[in-house]
Amino acid sequence: MAVVQRADSDGGQPAEGRPVVGHPGVFRDLLPMAVWGVGHDGCVWQWGLAAQDLLGWGPDQVIGHDGLPILVPECNRELAKELAARCWAGETVVGSYPVRHRDGHTVEMEMWMAPVTDPAGQPGLLVIAAETSAVRRMRDSLAALEGLFAQSPIGLALLDRELRYVRVNDALADMNGRPAAAHVGKRLREVVPGIDPGAVEALMRQVLHSGRAVLDVRTGRTDANPGCDRVWSSSYAPLTDSDGEALGVIASVIDITEGQADHLRAERARQRFALLAEAGERIGTTLDLRQAADGLAQVLVPQLADTAEVLLLEGVLAPDDAGASAHDLLHRLATAGPTPTAPAQQAPEATHRIPPGSVYAAVLGQRRPQTVPLPLPVLRSVPPDPGEGLFAHSAPGTARVVPLNARGKVLGLVITTRTRGEPFDEEDTVLIDELVARAALNIDNARLYASRHQAALTLQRSLIKPLPAVPGLELASGYLPASSENEVGGDWLDVLTLPDGRTGLIIGDVMGHGIRAAAVMGQLRIMARTLAAQNVPPARLMHHLDAAVTDLGESELATCVYAVYDRASADCLITRAGHPPPVLADPHRTVRFLEGTCGAPLGSPRDAPFQTEHVPLPPGSILVLYTDGLIESHDHDLDHGLNQLAHALRRPSRTLREIRDHLIADLLPEPSHDDVAVLLARPR
Incomplete structure (x- = not known):
């Protein structure tokens, strides 16, 4: 039995003569070895358990077989043959090449090959092989450790x-x-x-x-x-x-x-850079005005200030409201920290009048920040509040009043206070000013976005008029703007009374969002009404709309479907331009999609004129025109939306308004990411 020397727990001389079975970490972890024997004919005659553990081949898969094609990759076989021949000639050789594992990968090994006599008495060889990757890694690690300790x-x-x-x-x-x-x-x-x-x-x-x-x-x-x-x-x-x-x-x-002082300053700088990054995440990723203002207040408190107020000029918030155009009104959008208001708590959002000659007026007029001692001048609420105004009971300390400047325009003020600890130093004020300057652009972006969104929504709603009363035809329509997080789109619908007594049903969708899409939609709607008043056939009307969109530029596209209902013949003529197919439900609730010839979207290159589909529309049947927002969603594919639409139309007969409401409820359980317009018609 091996005798292992082991130091005692006090670090004295090694204790002699204790037989110990140690942890086999070197051979198992660092230098796993295998042994096998090869006869003069190249067949394996010995295969140890260690070889099986290391290479995966069982004895029955190797012994008695030519080891060369089993164990040696083809690119190394000439080398293996040369080493074996030298060994069979009586020479002990050392080599290094990969050996194939049973699962197909190769194992890098170093081998010692010694000449022996095989069981048949012929010259053979004994291979002692070691897998060396762990040792090589250890060698590299030791070299790195030596370099680290030395340098x-x-x-x-x-x-x-x-x-x-x-x-x-x-x-x-x-x-x-x-x-x-x-x-x-x-x-x-x-x-x-x-x-x-x-x-x-x-x-x-x-x-x-x-x-x-x-x-x-x-x-x-x-x-x-x-x-x-x-x-x-x-x-x-x-x-x-x-x-x-x-x-x-x-x-x-x-x-x-x-370097401790430098280290502390560097750490402080790191924290401030982290604060700027946090501000970018809180403020720079939203187009919601109040969320942006609240994000700025939350970043400032408590990292830099005890309280923060974000106030915008009333005229900036409501530029089109004549009553809000006064320059001496500030509207508080966000606050953070212990409220500096009076004990009679004011609402989170409130309007205040700027005292003439105050620090607020000076900062707004000069567009330059100021640091002033507390208490601050009182900002009286409008309308007057029974309690004190803003900052009426501020404790002693300092305040930093910073203008919100963006794109050459002053939007309002950010007021920070510190009543605990040291007053604002130069580094504090520089960072506060930087945060406010960055936030001002984001707040202005949010303000402009809200203004444009509201303008586009107002324009679009102004162009979608109530449906006219049409003898012999029951009508219902619905329009839902996109959710508040998305810009309004260019969906529209209309019902047109034609000179010959027929009725035109039209619905369309301008690609894109915002004021431009709504404006293009308005142009197409007016042109369609004008052409319909001249009794222009559906295909010809679609051709004129296509030319109008093309004239607007290559970036403009729109889809449209136009149906002309003739009460006398109880049928429809339908022309489509890239639009989802209308749906027809007969009185027996058999539903089919009108997949007739569909031209390319308006404004896109085309090789053929628009085609017209003739569709019977007997009394009691329902024709549904809709925009893609009704059937498309991020959560499911287009076919799923079409199947839902067909299923909703198979329900028992109701009024068209009830059917419309159920369509929207079934297909749009959550606010849509796109505008939705739907138009239903049923002959009486």
Whole structure:
């Protein structure tokens, strides 16, 4: 039995003569080995269990078979043959090439091949092979560790489980004022007693037990400079083997005495950069005006201020409202921190009058921020509130009043206060001003977006008129603008009374969103009404609309469907331009989609004129025209939406308004990301 030397727990001389079965970490983890034998005919005659464990081949799959095609990749077979021939000739050889594992991958191995006699008495060879990838990685790691210890300006140390030094680099030896060799085998209290070694060792034991690294900042003295306190930043990390068993602790030490102030300033700068990044996430990713204002207030408090108020000029919020055009009114959009208002709590949003000659008026007029002592002048609420106005009971401290300037225009004010700790210093005011300047652009973007969204919605609604009364035809329509997070689109519908007594039903969708889409929609609607008044046939009317969209530019596209109902013949003529197919439900609730000839969208290149489909429309049947917002969704495909539409139309007969309401409820359970227009017609 092997005799293993093992050091005692006190770090004294090794104990002799204790038989110990050690952990087989080297051969198992670092240098797994395999043995097999090959006869003179190339067949494997011996295959050890270690070879099976390492390469996956069982003895029955290898023994008695030519080992060359089984184990050696084709590109290495000539080398393998050469080495085997030399070995059969009586030479012991060493080689290195990959061996094929049973699952197909290759294992890099180094081999020692010795000549032996095979079971038949013929010259054979014995292969002792080792898988070397772990050893190579360990070699590279050791080289890196050697370079790190030799060249790193950071103090480094390895300590064993008993927290005795195993190795230190020159940088740490210089910090401690002792040669590196004088550390080995000693505890901290023997080398650096002036740094509270008990507390440091307690941290390192915590690392050993938890397996997690810890950081520490410590002040003390060493032999390098025994008359002066130094400050060190240290980290302690566990050193483990491949099974996760703790072998010791690796410590890194940085002397931060001289650079501590710089370090603190750098940390403060890092925190402020993080604050700017947070502001970008809170404010720069929304087009909701109040959400942007609230995000700014929440970023300022408590990182930089105790309270923050975001106030916009009333004239900026409602530029078209003559009653709100006064320049001396501020509307509070957001607040953060302990409210600086009177005990009679005001609403989160309130309007205040700016006192003439106050700091607020000066900042707005000069467009330059100011830092002033508290208390601030009172901002009286409008209409008058029984309680005190804003800032009526502010505690002593300082305030920073910053204008919200964007695109050459002053939008309002941001007022921050600090009543605890130190007053605002120069770095504080620079950062507050930077945050406000960045937020001003986002707030202005949100304001402009809200204004454009409302203008487009107003324009679109103004163009969608109530349906006319048509003898012999029951009508119902619905229009839903996109959800508030999306710009309004260019959907429209109309019912046209033609000169010959027929009725035109038209619905369309201009590609895109916003005021431009709504304006293009208005042009197409007016042109369609004008052409219909001249009794222009459906295909010809669609041709004129196509020419109008083409004239607007290559970027403009629209879809449209136009149906002309003739009460006398009880039928419809339908022409489509890239639009979803109309749906026809007969009196027996048989539903079919009118998939007749469909031309390309308006404004796109075309090779053929628009075609017209003739569709019977007897009394009691329902014709449904709609835009794609009714059937398309991010949650399902187009076919699913069409199936839902058909299913909804198969329900028992009701009024068209009830059918319309059920269509919208069934197909749009949540707010749509696109505008939705639907038009239903049923002959009486």
